[in-house]
Amino acid sequence: MPSFSFLRTLRVSLFPPYPPIAIPTATLHSQPHSHHHHHDAVASFNRMLLMRPPPPTFHFNNILSSLVNNKHYPTVISLFKQFEPNGITPDLCTLSILINCFCHLTHITFAFSVLANILKRGYHPNAITLNTLIKGLCFCGEIKRALYFHDKVVAQGFQLDQVSYGTLINGLCKAGETKAVTRLLRKLEGHSVKPDVVMYTTIIHCLCKNKRVGDACDVYSEMIVKGISPNVFTYTTLIHGLCIMGKMKEAFSLLNEMKLKNINPSVCTFNILIDALGKEGKMKEAKIVLAMMMKACIKPNVVTYNSLIDGYFLVNEVKHAKYVFHSMAQRGVTPDVQCYTIMIDGLCKKKMVDEAMSLFEEMKHKNMFPNIVTYTSLIDGLCKNHHLERAIALCKKMKEQGIQPNIYSYTILLDALCKGGRLENAKQFFQHLLVKGYHLNVRTYNVMINGLCKAGLFGDVMDLKSKMEGKGCMPNAITFKTIICALLEKDENDKAEKFLREMIARGLLEV
Template sequence: MSTVVRRVAASAALASASGFHHSHLSARLRFSSSVSYRERLRDGFGISDIDEAVDVFDQMARSSPLPSVVDFNRLLSAMAEMRRYDVVISRCKMMEMIGVPHDICTLNILINCFCRSSQVAMGFSILGKIMKLGCEPNMITFNILINGLSLQGRIHETVAVVDWMVENGFQPDLVAYGAIVKGICKLGDSALALDVLTEMEERHDDVHVVFYSSIIDCLCKGGLVDDAVDLFSRMYDRGVHPNVITYNTLINGLCSSGRLNDASRLLNDMIQRKIKPNVVTFTRLLGGFVKEWKLVEAKELYDQMIHMGLVPDTFMYTSLIDGLCIQKRLDEAKEIFESMVALGYPLTTVTFNALIKGYCKDGRMDEGMKLLSEMPRRGVVADIYTYNSLVEGFFRAGDLKAVQMLFQEMQFLGLSPDLITHTILLDGLFKTGRVEEALELYDEMQNSGMDLDIVVHTTMIRGLCVDEKVEEAFQLFKRLLLGKGAEPNVRTYTIMISGLCRKGLLGEARRLFRDMKEAKCFPDGHTYNELIRGHMRHGSTSEVVELIREMRSCGFSADKCTMSLNTDVMREGRFEKGFMDLFS
């Protein structure tokens, strides 16, 4: 910006500020001279009228006789609604100084302002003052304090407050329980939420559906879908009728756990009970069917939705595009995308990202880049997820120049690489043989203060194993077991077992396999197949037979690589002819 422009801008700002000050001062003078505080209290205040509210307080403080505490409370409440808690707190002190005693309403307002400004301890000190003065705190007092603790995530303290209330003859109402349940569910402690719900049911007959819906959501997010279904049934037993939000929450939980048939039955139950599904209901189910390749069911569901007069929204179309891309049905996904454009639906970054990711995973990088260039024309801004998909795709294609270009573009746009970007880069460097750069990047990530997740460490272990640095990979794995990093998952164990097997370290691989099960990280089909192949290459027949039987008893089967290796070893005569029968 040039000097002249800066000077003009500064002059304009000064003139504007001067004009505002003059007009604001004039308004205050007109107000103070012509309008009584009673009229102003009756008229109310806007959300930003704090200066006028302070003027009213000053006028009230100068009045003789002084206004009643009720009038002061009305003014303090208006200030609190403006979220100027600091002003309310200071004016409460002034009230006492001019001789206006606080009543329970004033003190409740004061407690609320302390809680809202993250000073819950001061709120409790006011509670102590209430009792010291011989006043009786009411349910509003306790509800404000409980809500204040819940807002700070201090859930166990809120439960302790409720217990104290009961012991001292106070009956917690549903507002108090509502604040507690909301806070507990936010923390994801479904067991405690259920305990509180049981207590609510014992003390109140009219527990609202909102409480049940919140806890069902908490259970589903924690993977406890069976418990969520049980709670849904318990609602009916108590005569509490679920609403569309309750149904949507449980349908979402069932779909997330792959129980699409149960989710469909719940949709039918919903319709039979005259509770009309909305687009959200159908979107989750439809996306689930598409991802599971159940296209006939998806089409029937779509037709049912249209028949009910519901109009698909952008989110539903995006879910369909995402599901089709997962199935690599990219041409159909593009058709839906183009239909959205033709019908005038607003395209979002998420919509573009779903299709770009699909193209990148399928190696169709030119089409992915065309979509990237189309985004600005559609008024859509690319985000870090857009570039992550493209970077990963170009790494997979071995086009390092394109990767470099994308990173320069990200820098130009002010997009900071996130943990996923770094993980993609780490994986890409290993896969393109730039091992030293990968090791350097991993060190930088560790020293940067990033909270590295297990995906990063697993990528590192895999890269080291592929580069035949199995000992270094195993050392890193052991550090993870010692708690120096994220906890290994089944993929981490499987990759490490595979690396040890390829190195011929079968004893270490078997020990790690046992440790894995002891750590309650149960092996999957990939783990068994890697270990079986390792023993087929280097081990004895008896160990292979034992592993195959164990694998089959767990419901897993040999994959193509294992069957191919089995054919090779049979041809070489290392195993008996009947050995093949173990796999069938």
């Protein structure tokens, strides 16, 4: 039997020193208790407390588990305090539930103090208890401590299961520790626990997310060689990675492989392919995938329609985009905020601002709240179609609705002021952004520099370029090209040549 003495040492080395189990005050009041289930569960718990003799501990555990399932972690911690004063002895299950609650609330120190309590009572931590602690450490970003805990546990002869390793692999992947994941997989080769499809899929997802699709394909090949069959999630993850890299041929090869292996693609699998084809402007192919989807008896969802609408706007097929949007309701799919935003953005780009505004008003009538992207798309459309005052009014309305415009929204307005012959207003607005402490990006500076260049205010341009660099925002190729072109137009050839040399010296222009 494994020794438990090491755990006492381990808990001190991980989080010294451990206090006795205590309930943080903020934890007890961190969630509103409004659900009927919550009230019923607490009432049942309190009734059981009054019974003499009290019911077996597992009855109390069932109530605590149901509260955990509904994410009422503070309530569970509060109820636990009533165990021993009422003559109820918590068992290993009770204490594991408590550990789970502390982990979800990121109180890892308290979770390990419960582990100390488990050992003090002479209980033997099982895989569920240890898995919960590993998951808690990973959840809080304590990946190195999770690995250390794993190594010590294994060294003492404890048997961890696939959930343990799946949790560790997931945590390592989220932290970008792909080398550590590989080492962990190699360690598993000598253990009774073998890598499974979930572990491999997690690694493939991580690699695809970091655009290391080649490595992901190698991992996929490795799992095939080891006789581990990929599932729909494995294929969907890899197809997504290939689509991101523009490798559509390989993505469709995997789709065909799924059919040969009698693995049914999910709505997510088809949506990924439709979206990728739409972004490439291949709407005929996207419609073929949609037909395949329907043939497979998989109902398109709002994500499917959003991808189609976006794709049709991209290839200037506005009528098709509008048709898809208006036909959604007939097919039992309700357009969401993103759907309206795609429509508004697409219509604005096609100078159909009035229709875009009409959809914006429709959102309000449907109690649908536009987000910052919706507002910014509409502001951009109004500005580019010479409705600057309406754009300014919309920006004010946006703030009234509690949505703070970002620097991208403000840059659009700044650009419109400069191009609309209102340079003084633009300068005041730009200064306001600086005073308010907004983190101005190179695009914002370029818009202001372009406005000053058009007005021939080269002294102001030099000052702004100097301030820009002083704030750590380095000019890019557009900055230099804007200044050089403006100087050439004013026959300031020597100054233009000087900027050209600086541009070359900074590596912004290949000679």
